Amino acid sequence: MGGLCIKTHNKSKQEEKAIQFLSFIFAKKIATNQIMHKNLTVILLILVACPFVLAQNPQILITGKVLESNNNLPIEYATIAVLDNSTKTPLTGAITSLDGTFAFYTKDTDFYIEVSFMGFKTRTFKDFEIKENTINLKTIVLTEDNLALGEVVVRAEKSQMEFKLDKRVFNVGTDLSSTGASSLEVLNNIPSVNVNIEGEISLRGSQGVQILINGKPSVLASADGNALGSITADMIDKIEVIxxxxxxxxxxGTSGIINIILKKSEKRGINGSATLNIGVPNSNSFGLSVNKRTEKFNLFSQLGFGIRTYPDERKSINQDLINNTTINSFGESEFDEKFANILIGADYHINSNNVLTLSGSYAYEVEDQWSETNFNQTNASNTTTNSWLRDEKTEADNPKLRYELQYKKDFKRHKEQSLLFSALGSSFRKDQFSDFDNTFILGSNEDFKQKTRTDYALEDYTFKLDYTHPFLDKYTIETGSQYVINSVSNDFAVSNLFNNEWVNNPDLTNVFDFNQKVLGLYTTAAYEGDIWGLKIGVRLEHTNLNTLLRTTNESNQNNYANLFPSIHTSFKLNASFxxxxxxxxxxxxxxxxxxNPFSNIRNNFSISKGNPDLKPEYTDSYEITSIHKIGKASLNFSLYNRYTVDVVERISTFNNNISTSRPENVGTNxxxxxxxxxxxxxxxxFSVQGDFNINYFSRNGFFETTSFNFKGNQWASSLTTKFKLPADFDIEISADYRSKYKTVQTVIADNLFADLGLRKKILKGKVILNLSIRDVFASRINQTTTTQPDFYLFNxxxxxxxxxxxxxxxxxxxxAMEFSGQRRR
Incomplete structure (x- = not known):
């Protein structure tokens, strides 16, 4: 793109000057904000890159190519200025094209040349050779100017939070987008959102947050790999917190939604990162993320592989309070996971208003698990009658596939008017085999062997269509639909070894089929004024659920339709409240x-199973929130009330020292x-973020002949502090406390734990070193106690x-990626 050329023939000098002046005025209208104010005069000239080509005057052609020093990548829109040697004023110039090249003419003879771009040191050329009316500057390499970059950040547009009717919108300004940081770093700048050093995202202290990309689930937001971190800040337009x-x-139901909205077009070029992790216990992995952006395409990819180990220590007590017999167990296990994944996708910008996205990811996991558990059985006099060791070895293969297609259309009439279609699919398989050896140390029982087999297949599909139509400036109508298909088949078998032959246990062997289809239709209408706003909406969802146990021919069909109304209002007292x-x-x-009704027999005295007759929970949720911005602090206070019917709780039954738990619908909460x-x-x-949540609950319900009416409370609190130390060191300390609370049968013990993270940037932020310690004091222990008239359980x-x-x-x-993005089970 050599610039704008204007030819004139037989013009006077006055006419030439007039045409030049008008051309400069036109250039000023299309000049971009990326150019520093000190170069503004030059920019007004360079966009009329060619001087007037007069037939009777000789012209000098100036050519070359501009690269940046770090990776020898071309620089687009760099300024090539021709300046008068005496007055230092600009005479003409050009800007570089997509590949960094430039070519333009000048009829001047006494000049020098400057090559500049925001954030880079300017290069000046005074000694150049003119051959055949051509100046070839060849390849010009610009180096970064850290002082200039710092000045731009200070004066740049600041990121700001807007209060909307049912959400808060964080507009990403150039103070963040010019840093090259990842989307995770941007999220960390949003009030009530926290991202720890391992890349886990929480909203108001809860990690059950749903991440959307452009208003829909996406491969980029999936839990596998580190794809979300490959989105850089300059690609993000805004982030909505709901x-x-x-x-x-x-x-x-979710604890909230974070919707990351990407820009229509981004800076062109390549960005990416390579990450290597090692850990104790094993947490060794390598990941590579690459993003390539051109005028029409945004190509993104990721590759990762590694091995992770998850150790476990377990204790349990099963006590029969009628016969005064007890079974104690204690043991440890280790779960090893080897994995590899690849993601690839592309955004195709058909034009300024139409974007097509296609992406997919594939992951393969190999699992190995072993466990050793010691069992002791005692009688009423506390004498050990039986003692044995139960060993487990489990192997599994898990292939995963995810893919998506998206089309988004924007309209010229209004920047918020849009049509979005997306289709997201995934499949998952698990082939698992487990062997159990029971070796008796004390007692008259004989050793025995068991094994289980699982052939599991899952397929999910989500189709969405959303249309947003603003009108009369302050009104908006949204409408759309969603269709979700979930299909699962689980072939499960438990076998016992009798006389050297494996015999299936008919009570624990079956094929479970699960098929669910949910169709949703919605519409909302909103008015949003400068001070007050109102948004109402309704959603209709029809659910078709079928389950089948093939071997025993037990089926369950559940078809139901529900209306889900919503209403939101907001009142803005001022910009800060x-x-x-x-x-x-x-x-x-x-x-x-x-x-899923199948049993987990890892501990065959503490069995957990599902309930195919389970009904859904329904909740009416009310919330009032005040949002404050006080200087450098942001505060949110909320009062909420939730009324839930058909509450799902696990109910334990007890027989022959064997406890069996399964979920049941038990009353209201x-x-x-x-x-x-x-x-x-x-x-x-320095920054600090804290969350505090306390609630009081009242339970009412019967299960079979037992009343479960009771009242209780629970609270949780977390505190995270972050320090930026000299020499580009960052330190992060977080602490969490969760109080004990009661369910219908069980008391969940309280928990206090802390995490620590340390980060060091080197080579101007191109390399980052991370050290993270989760559960620093190894104090995170999950304990449950169940006390009933005829039995006692501890786990x-x-x-x-x-x-x-x-x-x-x-x-x-x-x-470099700021976070390792480690996945924890």
């Missing part, structure tokens, strides 16, 4: 693990709570401390 979703979103209130009806459908969270950053080297599980070290290298236009 704590009480409206009827537009799936009625399935806003009130939001909302109501929505939610549903929580039983998951596959809750429906009313929860009233208060939540506060805040973020305070008094300086650029304890401890994972222990995880230490991980990572090194990441960023190349191209982005920095």
């Amino acid at each position: 704590t009480n979703p409206s009827a537009k979103y799936d009625a399935e 806003s009130l939001q209130a909302g109501y929505s009806k939610r549903i929580r459908r039983p998951g596959l693990r809750e429906l 009313t929860t009233t709570g208060f939540e506060a969270n805040g973020k305070y950053a008094p300086s650029n080297w 304890s599980r401890k994972r222990g401390r995880f230490v991980n070290f990572g090194i990441s290298y960023g190349f191209g236009k982005g920095e």
